Amino acid sequence: MNTLTSVAELRQAIALARSAGKRIGFVPTMGNLHAGHISLIKTALQRADYIVASIFVNPLQFGPQEDLDNYPRTLSADQQQLQEAGCDLLFTPTVAEMYPQGQQQQTLVSVPQVSEGLCGASRPGHFVGVATIVCKLFNMVQPDVAVFGQKDFQQLAVIRSMVRDLNIPVQIVGAPTVRAADGLALSSRNGYLSAEQRAIAPVVYQCLQSIAEALRAGAKDYEQLRQQAQEVLVGAGLRPDYLEIREALSLKPANEDSYTQDLVILVAAFLGSTRLIDNLLVEAAQP
Structure with missing residues (x-):
């Protein structure tokens, strides 16, 4: 090389x-x-x-x-x-x-x-x-x-x-995002995490999975899903920067008609001074 x-x-x-x-x-x-x-x-x-x-x-x-x-x-x-x-x-x-x-x-x-x-x-x-x-x-x-x-x-x-x-x-x-066995998205900034913080960090992906499961089950109250997940992050010791559900193609905020489109759940949260980001794509349900 x-x-x-x-x-x-x-x-x-x-x-x-x-x-x-x-x-x-x-x-x-x-x-x-x-x-x-x-x-x-x-x-x-x-x-x-x-x-x-x-x-x-x-x-x-x-x-x-x-x-x-x-x-x-x-x-x-x-x-x-x-x-x-x-x-x-x-x-x-x-x-x-x-x-x-x-x-x-x-x-x-x-x-x-x-x-x-x-x-x-x-x-x-x-x-x-x-x-x-x-x-x-x-x-x-x-x-x-x-x-x-x-x-x-x-x-x-x-x-x-x-x-x-x-x-x-x-x-x-x-x-596709490459993840550790516990779901944490691999990132150069993960090296900044202490051992205790590293044990907490997978909650970020767990929150994304929880929202995705609800969306696939037909949930359309995006704000409620977002608030519930933010509470989980805060409870685990993270400081959310943002957690949003958006249309995957345009990145416009999801609305009541967005369930017919692919959605993406995006999150950024601080764990100590380290800013973690992740996302999860949710494909539209087939008619």
Whole structure:
């Protein structure tokens, strides 16, 4: 596996692969890789011949009070995992390589509607940073297919909308959330949890499952379901940021007519200082 740091080297390597008739798959990450990330590589391998991954801790998507400086950077371990998974090229640019004119002079990409509310409300500017860096990476790599995890459901919706609206010729694939045996969604931030907090954390997924079961049984009082689940989270020692039931396609809040559509239950909650996010898709009942 090649590890490259400059855009010029990246483009040269990909041009060689494409000239050999390779279909290019791409998995962008911020590093500190775990089994969830590796599942994205495996998904890409099912759809492409030459797999590119990137590791870049993007300062543009971190707020002033967030953990940019403390975000784990584990390049050597990440390289080993990627190589073992079958990745062909790893792109690890510096901040100066990605933002040569500085972040203040960077052209920004803003995706309306799906970026509003949820994490967009809790982390102002976050999805502008995400959309901007992913758009830049797509222009650098020019992949045929790119794979993102469904755990970051709103992020996936933002990227899909950006690709559609800007006519970017890349197929976006959402890969299922990878979970620990107790249901906790794998995340780089799980490493921040103490042993006691880690034992509590699975209640997040349990709440999602409880709401999903009620929806499948025909429940339509979304607000009551939401309030009941929030009470469970608070009782377990978590501080909910949001817990909402939305239409999966548009991310609009579910209403009395939404039972005919696929729904998604989305949650973000703090356990100590660690912010956990998760979601669960509920397919519409067949008539």
